[in-house]
Amino acid sequence: MPTAISLRGLSKHFGDVKAVDDLDLDIADGEFFSMLGPSGSGKTTVLRLIAGFEQPTAGRIELGGKDVTGRPPFARDVNTVFQDYAIFPHMSVRQNVEYGLRVKRVPRADRRARAEEALATVRLEGYGDRRPHQLSGGQRQRVALARALVNRPQVLLLDEPLGALDLKLRRQMQIELKQIQRDVGITFVFVTHDQEEALTMSDRIAVFNEGRIEQLATPVELYEQPASSFVAGFVGTSNLLEGPVARDVVGSDGQFVVRPEKVSMLAPADAPAEDGEHCVARGTVREVVYLGAATHSVVDLDAGATLTVAHQNTDRSIDAALERRGQQVLLVWSRDSLVPLGGNDAVPAGSTTGRQPSSPEENTP
Structure with a gap:
């Protein structure tokens, strides 16, 4: 062209x-x-x-x-x-x-x-x-x-x-x-x-x-x-996982992002079986933000980072979501949803801190 x-x-x-x-x-x-x-x-x-x-x-x-x-x-x-x-x-x-x-x-x-x-x-x-x-x-x-x-x-x-x-x-x-x-x-x-x-x-x-x-x-x-x-935080909302958090939650060093809509939030009793294809992190819901078409939950991980979870309001469970503030939850996402980043550049304003690697092999230097 x-x-x-x-x-x-x-x-x-x-x-x-x-x-x-x-x-x-x-x-x-x-x-x-x-x-x-x-x-x-x-x-x-x-x-x-x-x-x-x-x-x-x-x-x-x-x-x-x-x-x-x-x-x-x-x-x-x-x-x-x-x-x-x-x-x-x-x-x-x-x-x-x-x-x-x-x-x-x-x-x-x-x-x-x-x-x-x-x-x-x-x-x-x-x-x-x-x-x-x-x-x-x-x-x-x-x-x-x-x-x-x-x-x-x-x-x-x-x-x-x-x-x-x-x-x-x-x-x-x-x-x-x-x-x-x-x-x-x-x-x-x-x-x-x-x-x-x-x-x-x-x-x-x-x-x-x-x-x-x-x-x-x-x-x-x-x-x-x-x-x-920088791009991950400026274009949309991203969760960044790096350093000790990445090692603890994913078992690998590196810097990775996962989008909030890729993360599912479960009750601790509904923990999935370990299959090597998903990342699982335990945390506490700090805040719930109702945005009309979607709800965002801000979760403080036990591993020491903060993730945002987004889900569409397609059913009548809004009240239940709003009542999760202060509750213990499990966050689950596919390793395929993790995007490894190339550098240790600064995280821009608007990005949340706490992110995971896609697989240990992907993040080996």
């Missing part, structure tokens, strides 16, 4: 701060690509470098095989959608969408036809004569998207465009945005700190940490096979 964006040795320093540090990255033509990471990880700086709003300290940027490193933003075949949308309040929806074409001196009839086509693409047919104040937040977001798409760029850059929307509308727009990308077939590069957004929409995701890519993978690979404890 042709490459839409190629970054080689890309770096951006602000004084002593290395916002982007020697980055190599290829993004395929027609791909929905997300850059995910916490604030200060470098993802937005990379987007601004691609757009031309910042110049790199070192490295090269190619769009469609052409070196654009020194070109200004208007000389690059990209458009950017920002979180604040920047819609002109004194213009109608149609005039907002046509604005870029007017600057390029596209004839009026062509402007009108392309604007109507762009509005139809974002499902805003018939809204051309309205003013921005007459639109909902989601509709204003789609006007900004139409204004970017009307120029038919090679690449569309999106800088956390859903951040100002409420949760329900944001989830709705995630689905619509992915469908729009499929319809228009151009490359979308999406910046977000919201892992749910990235998992929902992306073909591939790059997880950023301190100016570098920690892991580059598909959503399934990223969630099921995190490459480091």
Whole structure:
């Protein structure tokens, strides 16, 4: 597949701060690509470098095989959608969408036809004569998207465009945005700190940490096979088992993660027979958190770590789950659910401490 964006040795320093540090990255033509990471990880700086709003300290940027490193933003075949949308309040929806074409001196009839086509693409047919104040937040977001798409760029850059929307509308727009990308077939590069957004929409995701890519993978690979404890803790909720806890519970040294939904919680009397295919840990339920569709139980292991257990609320056992606080339980999970990690890097905020290895053989140095 042709490459839409190629970054080689890309770096951006602000004084002593290395916002982007020697980055190599290829993004395929027609791909929905997300850059995910916490604030200060470098993802937005990379987007601004691609757009031309910042110049790199070192490295090269190619769009469609052409070196654009020194070109200004208007000389690059990209458009950017920002979180604040920047819609002109004194213009109608149609005039907002046509604005870029007017600057390029596209004839009026062509402007009108392309604007109507762009509005139809974002499902805003018939809204051309309205003013921005007459639109909902989601509709204003789609006007900004139409204004970017009307120029038919090679690449569309999106800088956390859903951040100002409420949760329900944001989830709705995630689905619509992915469908729009499929319809228009151009490359979308999406910046977000919201892992749910990235998992929902992306073909591939790059997880950023301190100016570098920690892991580059598909959503399934990223969630099921995190490459480091940083990725495991940032993308979803993870239980980390290492050191004495790993040796005690699994019988092996190493560092491993298991997702909360992979863990089952049983009464001590229901202990399964030892079969070598499962890990079993005894603990006490410290807290139970009801989340509507699911319940999370926080369990302090006797071995000295803490695990989170998640189960869907598919039956009428919610009251029983809430009453488990303070009770002794057994946690059981398949060794196949354990993911060994390669390094002893720091655990990011949001990750729970306490994790197991998949098998002693897997974790032998």
